Amino acid sequence: MKLTRVPVVSILLLSYVLWPGPTVAGHESAGNESTDSQVVASGQYSLSNDWKKSRERLSYLQEKLDPQSQARVGPLLKPGGDYLDIGPGLGSMTGFFADHAGVTGSITALDINERFLAELAAISPRVKTVHGDVTSYDPGENRFDFIYLRLVLLHLTRSDNQALIARLHKALKPGGYLFIDEFVEGANVNRFWQMGEIDNRLPGYLAAAYKSLSDHMDFDQGYRLPAMMADAGLVNVNVDLTQQRVQGGDNAHGRQMQLAFEQLEAYIVTLPDHQVLFPLIQAAWMSPDAYWYDHGRIFVVGQKPE
Numbered sequence: 001m002k003l004t005r006v007p008v009v010s011i012l013l014l015s016y017v018l019w020p021g022p023t024v025a026g027h028e029s030a031g032n033e034s035t036d037s038q039v040v041a042s043g044q045y046s047l048s049n050d051w052k053k054s055r056e057r058l059s060y061l062q063e064k065l066d067p068q069s070q071a072r073v074g075p076l077l078k079p080g081g082d083y084l085d086i087g088p089g090l091g092s093m094t095g096f097f098a099d100h101a102g103v104t105g106s107i108t109a110l111d112i113n114e115r116f117l118a119e120l121a122a123i124s125p126r127v128k129t130v131h132g133d134v135t136s137y138d139p140g141e142n143r144f145d146f147i148y149l150r151l152v153l154l155h156l157t158r159s160d161n162q163a164l165i166a167r168l169h170k171a172l173k174p175g176g177y178l179f180i181d182e183f184v185e186g187a188n189v190n191r192f193w194q195m196g197e198i199d200n201r202l203p204g205y206l207a208a209a210y211k212s213l214s215d216h217m218d219f220d221q222g223y224r225l226p227a228m229m230a231d232a233g234l235v236n237v238n239v240d241l242t243q244q245r246v247q248g249g250d251n252a253h254g255r256q257m258q259l260a261f262e263q264l265e266a267y268i269v270t271l272p273d274h275q276v277l278f279p280l281i282q283a284a285w286m287s288p289d290a291y292w293y294d295h296g297r298i299f300v301v302g303q304k305p306e
């Protein structure tokens with residue numbers, strides 16, 4: 001059914017005003033461990049885990065990403081393996097690695113933010129946590145069977161990621177895998193064309209919002225990763241690229257987008273018509289009448305030669 005502009009706008013605005021905000025069963029929504037959203041300098045991580053709603057944001061992110069990630073990663077894991085999970089966030093993939101490591105395996109979880117590391121250590125006695133910055137971390141040599149990064153490299157816009165991949169390659173055991181799981185497709189106006197049924201300014205506004213964030217997130221880098229891996233000496237480099245059309249509403253897609261935009265609003269307040277369009281888009285993420293193309297997902301894997 002074709003949406004008519006005025007009623008949909010009214011419903012969206014009303015639902016935004018009335019909506020109490022996200023909650024996740026069993027999770028606290030705020031506490032003295034957390035902070036309000038903060039603007040950080042170019043190249044620094046813009047979606048800090050210290051933010052008061054980051055637990056919810058990461059929880060919905062995991063819910064939406066895990067099925068595709070785990071289907072691709074699972075066949076490469078082996079019992080007794082040594083795993084490195086870089087930027088684990090709330091740690092659903094750390095838990096997945098712990099499930100596959102068997103009693104003799106190990107998982108090292110490295111994050112620049114300390115907030116959730118104690119919880120990750122509690123997943124299993126085989127999980128060791130490291131509080132550190134991957135851009136200066138020395139992972140050693142011939143240590144890991146599997147190194148995994150999901151949604152970390154795209155945030156490292158000022159780092160020498162080619163040198164980082166070379167370091168990770170060195171840290172793999174012969175035959176070990178480097179697996180990079182990223183978003184691609186940020187400021188592509190076609191991702192949001194159906195938002196134009198709500199207000200014809202929304203697709204352009206959203207594309208501009210992504211452009212405003214490009215000092216903090218590089219949605220093109222994913223396409224370059226296969227060549228970067230090959231240049232670092234990895235072999236059997238393979239790529240899987242996929243994109244979904246998703247529906248808004250009270251689901252992981254809607255809530256994750258709404259929370260990410262809430263955390264990042266300070267970066268986009270100067271966009272034209274922001275005061276009108278921001279409430280509209282926040283309501284749209286939470287509306288079952290709204291559809292968009294999610295970020296593309298790129299899964300890039302390479303192996304250290306035997």
Ligand SMILES: C[S@@+](CC[C@H](N)C(=O)[O-])C[C@H]1O[C@@H](n2cnc3c(N)ncnc32)[C@H](O)[C@@H]1O
Nearest residue numbers: 045087088089111112113133134135150151152
């Ligand atoms: C978008 S979250 C992704 C979390 C998790 N990988 C997932 O996909 O559910 C990015 C994570 O990387 C961490 N991170 C960001 N920059 C980092 C850095 N330079 N070194 C280590 N961890 C970093 C953040 O603290 C956060 O936990």
